[in-house]
Amino acid sequence: MINFKESEMEKQVKDLIHGMANDIMRPIARYYDEHEHQKPTELEPFRVIMQSGGMGSGRKKKSGEKKEIKQTDDKIGGNVMGIVGAEELAWGDVGLMLAMPGGGLGNAAIGAVATDEQYERFGKKYAAMAITEPGCGSDASAVSTTAVPDGNDYILNGEKIFVTDGDRCEVVVVWATLDKSKGRAAIKSFIVEKGTPGLTVGKLEHKCGIRASDTATLVLQDCRIPKTNLLGDPEIKPEGGFKGVMATFDNTRPLVGALALGCAKAAYEFTKEALAKEGIEVRYDKPLVKLSAIEKDMLWMEAQLEVTRLIIQKAAWMADNGRPNNLEASMAKAKGGKAGNLVVQKCVELLGPIGYSQRYLLEKWMRDNKVNDIYEGTQQINMIVIARRILGYGRDMLS
């Protein structure tokens, strides 16, 4: 059925995280923006939330479970709860949210594809995700880091950049190819534990925003890991293998959309309060000719937030209820990233010097939010996914 009533569980989690975000994250947000690369120590209370699947890191299904997926209608699972949590955490602070164990979404990948045995070993570890390389970003199929079998081990070689949590994590999910000549089918993900010889953390990036979160370069040089650390199926299948790796995104893209939404909501609320202090209220009952330019912008932003939230909610609802959501997940990411930035940037514009000043967090939110439109598949890559879906095209027709 069509329903928009917030469940008691959603409301409770939302209120809880909102309160924590307000009390713990907001007061330290500026400090860690100014002290890049310093590890926040105040985030311990959030660990429980991150580990309970509050950010989509929960176990999707046990391996060996029947693949038969039943289509349901009103199941609230890790995806629906994940977007509720993500929106509120990002409302608190996107940078700090990413600095939490599990915030970098490596845990989501483990939750989605690990075997029981792997999940037992790594499920509760603080995981980062290493995909991007100096020579490849959105085109993840061009990964050039190699994994060569050697006895009971794989030997990994390559360089990964822009690894969120790369410095502070306990394990890294590394994308590497088993055989470059076999293309995308040979790309697999491997769990590499910190401290494994051959894995070193290179430079830490200096960034425009999300400075509380560490973004690292990882170098893999003859890094030997047990074969049991390969996530998913080790066979190189011409069809489907890479799709399995990419399927993680159907769960994580709505989450990142929700991060953008949360940050945009923070900016919108701040702007609305600032305007209210000047006596500017937003009215819903006036004809166009009676609205001021600022009021019109505020109404437009409010509509953007509503629409974006609904698109994200639908993608998450589908994921939790056994409905294929590849199209909707990309819509959630593309719309979240785009609308989120339009809103935050407009808020800075509307408030003039107040918006630009570091006395308030608004200017920081604009810097922080831009990345939500980029990582986990840029807006543009997601637009291509969407276009392919609605056109019935494959990669050969549209790229």
Add this chain to the structure above:
Amino acid sequence: MSTFSLDEDQRQIKESMDSFAADELRLLSRDCDEKSEVPPEFLEKTWGLGLTANIIPETYGGYGFNRSCLNNVIMAEALAYGDLSLSLAAMAPNLFVLPILEMGTDAQKQKYLPAFCGDKYKVGTLAIMEHSISFDPFNAQTKAVLNKDHYVINGEKCLVPMADKAEYMLVIASTNKGAGAFIVDKNAAGVSLVEKEKNMGLNALPLYSVAFKDCKVPVENCLGGEKGIDYTRLLCCSRIGLAATSVGVAHAILDYSIKYTKERVAFGQPIATRQAIAFMLADAAIEIEGIRSLTWKAAWTADQGEAMKNDLLRISYLAKTYAAEQVFKISDYGVSMLGGHGLIREHLIELWFRNARAFSMLEGLVMA
């Protein structure tokens, strides 16, 4: 939790309206636009679907199906996918019937509803808009002044659908107690059709300017009786209907554009394989997903009645205005994607482009 699947009733409504839109509305679309008329046979056929009688309770002679704003929205979107003007003509009786059903007194329901349950197409209509850039639906310049046992209405309305055929119209006028709705017999003294309007679009739908000069209306014709009506709700349900028809038009444009851009070859390849085209299609698809969900949420909010009353104005305003913005943007994409062909009247895109522009200014042409 937000859930997004149709129930059995809604699925049936959608299926039957989808096929009616494809088999009837879409095929008549261009011809009716060119001739600026709705064929009487079409209206009779529409009547056979029971769009109006279905929602009237059996007590008044109707079929008494489940009535909800959400169900009306599903119907409105599906019909507008076929053709906007014809869908508005098909749903025009509900402009009169729904407010009576929702807000009328028992006596008003007894008096007016049975007439809409017969075999023959019957029109009732709603007069909200006025010909002014500062038109404010909450502050109509058309006035109704109480004088003992009757109201005296003065003013002029525009964009009144099917006013020529309507026996009754519901006229929105300001009173000293705020906005009211008055049931006016079209043949009453003081009511005159000023002209059949010519607009940029919506050509197939007969739209009239109607003048009221010292038009006397008995007090019992004031909708809702002495206590009047929740006018905000009436306006909101209309805005939700407009949002729903926007979604239908936008979706029609997207489907047409997908088909065209996959067939049209330039530089040796279908133009849909080019990102400049593909991105317009993707953006349209995202926004349609968004405006549909927002419209559903607004309709769901209306269906919650008192419980969600405080949010209804906000959510339906956002749904209507945002849907209007997006449907026009998408229609503009449509013309761009067809290039020169987009402006040629052989393609429906040209018609949709003109029709889509209407949404930003419309109030009250459909009721959900």
